[in-house]
Amino acid sequence: MTITRRHALLLGAALSVSLLATACGSSGDGGSGAAATQGASTDDLQAALDAGGSITVWAWEPTLKKVVADFQTKYPKVKVNLVNAGTGNDQYTALQNAVKAGSGVPDVAQIEYYALPQFALGKAVADLTAFGADKLDGTFTPGPWGAVHSGSGIYGLPMDSGPMALFYNKDVFDKHKIEVPATWDEYIAAAKKLHDADPKAYITNDTGDAGFTTSMIWQAGGKPYQVDGTKVSVNFADTGTQKFTSAWQQLVSGKLVAPVSSWSDAWYKGLGDGSIATLVIGAWMPANLETGVKAGAGKWRVAPMPQWESGGKATSENGGSSLAVPEAAAGKKLAYAFAKYASVDEGAQARVDGGAFPATKAQLESPAFRDKKFAYFGDQQINQVLAESASQVVPGWSYLPYQVYANSVFNDTVGKAYISGTTLQDGLKAWQDASVKYGQEQGFTVR
Missing domain, CATH: 3.40.190.10 (Periplasmic binding protein-like II)
Structure with missing residues (x-):
């Protein structure tokens, strides 16, 4: 919508x-x-x-x-x-x-x-x-x-x-001899290798999305929102946020993400023709791929969400x-x-x-659910990966009690990092300032 x-x-x-x-x-x-x-x-x-x-x-x-x-x-x-x-x-x-x-x-x-x-x-x-x-x-x-x-x-x-996982095009990875990334460092390396091999191909797309950004910060252990009734704090300078921005900035600055908006016609086309090779997204995605990206049938697979530390087992929710x-x-x-x-x-x-x-x-936990094979995903039992992700969601995340408004001004703040020289961290600071100002105007005690 x-x-x-x-x-x-x-x-x-x-x-x-x-x-x-x-x-x-x-x-x-x-x-x-x-x-x-x-x-x-x-x-x-x-x-x-x-x-x-x-x-x-x-x-x-x-x-x-x-x-x-x-x-x-x-x-x-x-x-x-x-x-x-x-x-x-x-x-x-x-x-x-x-x-x-x-x-x-x-x-x-x-x-x-x-x-x-x-x-x-x-x-x-x-x-x-x-x-x-x-x-x-x-x-x-x-x-x-x-x-x-x-x-x-x-x-x-x-x-x-919507526990998050890595959806990837196995045909594209095999063609360019790219290993499935287990960490975000490996994901960035894969992005560079893919785009160097085929300048028309990207590891993923991103034009700025509030839900994706907060989910990534969540997985990194960030807790920018603290809520106690009408007392609210907003802080995008925490360690988890900086983990995300320092990594993702490399992809944005290196022009390694496709400048294509999710759910657009160009996005569906890219998922089908291999020019968008992965999605880091919620577990509700399979049905959307099956119905909206028929050209990808048999090519896509699901892997655990890349980790911030080797051997980690942390995920977050998306949707x-x-x-x-x-x-x-x-x-x-x-x-x-x-x-x-x-x-x-x-x-x-x-x-x-x-x-x-x-x-x-x-x-x-039902065997019937976990062991189901999906023809679209090459008969992979994808629910095993997705169910495991659900059990690894980092606890303690909070949304603002006016998150709908905050998300509505995301593109006016963080979104500028995708179309100008503004950094993601600076964009998040602007988003923080806008969220604090709005909360105070609505009667919240915000810091």
């Missing part, structure tokens, strides 16, 4: 303006807003399912269509209205508008991990510990489980995950979504029951069968 800068700025402002305000709960029956405070036991949730009712789910993820059908078959008295209110930022704008208006709020909303803190701090989504979400500790892999926490609260159930229950939802009990069904119970397997990458340990 293409998001204009104006749209993103308006979204960031709309969300952050209400961050420090308390969202109003709705009144209604036993499944209403009061349930978030009073809580609901397993028996209460089952009773709500048996009694039935109607809930509205806002989500764009395609595998949920099958989940909804299965859920309604199991609980025939429950009607689920699945609505695509827009992808990502479009839905967040609609959700925030509904919350402000006090009407039209869905009972369940898909919210990406990076955006969830904004809704949690603004009390726009309910703390699910009241429904027993805390008892799911150990059910999910560390990255997604950590992402749905804010303070002592749990504000969503992980729906999928992924949760299912949250808005505080103003009219049917919280049914909403939570559906979210749990979709993310933990039978729906979790249905989504994996539909091509989603799981956040649940049960699916990740």
